[in-house]
Amino acid sequence: xxxxxxxxxxxxxxxxxxxxxxxxxxxxxxxxxxxxxxxxxxxxxxxxxxxxxxxxxxxxxxxxxxxxxxxxxxxxxxxxxxxxxxxxxxxxxxxxxxxxxxxxxxxxxxxxxxxxxxxxxxxxxxxxxxxxxxxxxxxxxxxxxxxxxxxxxxxxxxxxxxxxxxxxxxxxxxxxxxxxxxxxxxxxxxxxxxxxxxxxxxxxxxxxxxxxxxxxxxxxxxxxxxxxxxxxxxxxxxxxxxxxxxxxxxxxxxxxxxxxxxxxxxxxxxxxxxxxxxxxxxxxxxxxxxxxxxxxxxxxxxxxxxxxxxxxxxxxxxxxxxxxxxxxxxxxxxxxxxxxxxxxxxxxxxxxxxxxxxxxxxxxxxxxxxxxxxxxxxxxxxxxxxxxxxxxxxxxxxxxxxxxxxxxxxxxxxxxxxxxxxxxxxxxxxxxxxxxxxxxxxxxxxxxxxxxxxxxxxxxxxxxxxxxxxxxxxxxxxxxxxxxxxxxxxxxxxxxxxxxxxxxxxxxxxxxxxxxxxxxxxxxxxxxxx
Ligand code: ADP
Numbered sequence: 001x002x003x004x005x006x007x008x009x010x011x012x013x014x015x016x017x018x019x020x021x022x023x024x025x026x027x028x029x030x031x032x033x034x035x036x037x038x039x040x041x042x043x044x045x046x047x048x049x050x051x052x053x054x055x056x057x058x059x060x061x062x063x064x065x066x067x068x069x070x071x072x073x074x075x076x077x078x079x080x081x082x083x084x085x086x087x088x089x090x091x092x093x094x095x096x097x098x099x100x101x102x103x104x105x106x107x108x109x110x111x112x113x114x115x116x117x118x119x120x121x122x123x124x125x126x127x128x129x130x131x132x133x134x135x136x137x138x139x140x141x142x143x144x145x146x147x148x149x150x151x152x153x154x155x156x157x158x159x160x161x162x163x164x165x166x167x168x169x170x171x172x173x174x175x176x177x178x179x180x181x182x183x184x185x186x187x188x189x190x191x192x193x194x195x196x197x198x199x200x201x202x203x204x205x206x207x208x209x210x211x212x213x214x215x216x217x218x219x220x221x222x223x224x225x226x227x228x229x230x231x232x233x234x235x236x237x238x239x240x241x242x243x244x245x246x247x248x249x250x251x252x253x254x255x256x257x258x259x260x261x262x263x264x265x266x267x268x269x270x271x272x273x274x275x276x277x278x279x280x281x282x283x284x285x286x287x288x289x290x291x292x293x294x295x296x297x298x299x300x301x302x303x304x305x306x307x308x309x310x311x312x313x314x315x316x317x318x319x320x321x322x323x324x325x326x327x328x329x330x331x332x333x334x335x336x337x338x339x340x341x342x343x344x345x346x347x348x349x350x351x352x353x354x355x356x357x358x359x360x361x362x363x364x365x366x367x368x369x370x371x372x373x374x375x376x377x378x379x380x381x382x383x384x385x386x387x388x389x390x391x392x393x394x395x396x397x398x399x400x401x402x403x404x405x406x407x408x409x410x411x412x413x414x415x416x417x418x419x420x421x422x423x424x425x426x427x428x429x430x431x432x433x434x435x436x437x438x439x440x441x442x443x444x445x446x447x448x449x450x451x452x453x454x455x456x457x458x459x460x461x462x463x464x465x466x467x468x469x470x471x472x473x474x475x476x477x478x479x480x481x482x483x484x485x486x487x488x489x490x491x492x493x494x495x496x497x498x499x500x501x502x503x504x505x506x507x508x509x510x511x512x513x514x515x516x517x518x519x520x521x522x523x524x525x526x527x528x529x530x
Pocket of ligand 1: 111147
């Protein structure tokens with residue numbers, strides 16, 4: 001059956017775009033999580049018509065398809081499907097930026113458009129518009145992240161919230177267009193996301209109901225003025241009051257970006273490798289060693305990042321309120337404008353002497369982070385997966401999956417109160433310690449009322465014992481946090497069954513929708529479904 005299907009795929013989209021040899025399939029197996037799936041073949045369509053043909057053949061021959069955009073999905077399974085024996089539909093050749101509307105500030109893009117590609121386009125064509133990049137780096141797909149409901153940090157950080165108009169190839173080969181896109185000559189498809197009638201877009205995110213071939217995304221006009229905001233506290237116990245202050249600033253619209261509250265350990269993973277020497281070859285990282293390294297690098301116990309976008313007057317006013325609100329809660333608070341960053345760069349030596357700081361090292365992280373807040377994708381966060389690995393990240397084009405680094409993402413949502421954050425930390429801390437890892441927490445404000453806590457389990461994937469412990473650590477985190485009510489916003493391919501395999505009306509309804517839209521079950525079996 002598979003061989004016949006492959007022949008049909010070759011006829012439909014071309015032999016060179018139907019990959020079957022081990023050498024061709026190798027890179028689709030790269031993963032930072034300890035899971036490997038059998039992949040039967042990879043198809044590289046170039047158009048919606050190609051995708052329709054593929055779907056029709058898959059129905060005829062009962063083949064399971066697994067669509068990916070760029071297939072990085074680091075820490076959640078990369079390009080590996082949820083179940084074995086799928087044919088991957090790699091949409092990376094469909095990488096056209098179909099439209100950028102400067103006046104109405106939106107773009108229409110295909111799945112293969114990477115963050116780098118969109119950034120470069122907006123920049124080169126002086127559109128005056130900015131995108132919201134995730135920390136996953138320049139090579140990742142904008143659409144792939146959006147259908148997983150990923151997020152960045154600018155005011156347009158909730159990616160799916162800024163989608164208007166989708167195009168989806170359904171499991172029967174039909175093409176569905178949302179918003180007003182299904183009406184001929186519709187004018188407002190990419191400016192009015194709700195269209196008319198039931199709002200269907202949501203069911204094509206975190207699901208297996210269709211192959212998304214186009215989305216309209218809203219872009220932010222470059223602000224007249226921008227300043228990044230950095231603050232830090234010296235003690236771990238300062239987190240509670242800091243949360244109260246940050247929540248107030250967000251609920252009252254003083255800050256419109258997200259705010260990241262980053263624990264010392266997490267910052268260290270971005271700045272350096274695991275300190276094997278200081279730890280005499282032992283793990284997990286000892287608190288005293290962590291604190292002492294942090295001191296030398298001027299890293300606080302909790303480190304905050306946010307940004308102000310607006311007119312000069314707005315930014316000035318917001319800075320005043322932030323200073324007033326954070327005054328008692330943080331040890332350091334700095335605003336960094338583009339101009340300040342330029343000066344710091346130009347007069348590194350002088351500032352180093354004056355401030356007694358290692359400015360070049362500081363700039364190594366500050367500059368790319370500033371870039372991300374300004375809409376420029378960067379690889380600055382991609383060093384973390386190399387933390388425990390006995391190898392260093394390359395200077396550019398970092399691909400932790402290809403380098404077999406160990407990273408499992410665990411990302412539960414925590415209501416933005418000190419009680420919830422403290423309870424959450426008290427659950428996860430002993431679990432990390434029990435399995436021999438250090439918690440590297442970031443709390444990101446995904447709404448003014450909730451954090452998403454991104455917790456990487458960073459391990460040496462070349463070490464079988466450590467890999468086993470990393471897996472056990474993840475399983476225990478998931479089970480204990482689910483019990484306590486802290487549910488991840490997104491799941492890796494290894495735990496879909498745990499998510500959906502319970503008695504639950506919600507997943508019953510999802511199952512009924514799946515039966516209606518994909519009765520043959522050909523699309524991404526098991527992905528956010530039973
Ligand atoms: P990235 O490379 O940006 O991390 P991926 O391409 O790996 O993103 O996408 C993440 C996940 O989202 C994939 O594993 C896949 O299940 C799903 N996905 C990605 N693109 C599509 C698409 N165009 N249609 C349907 N599902 C998709």
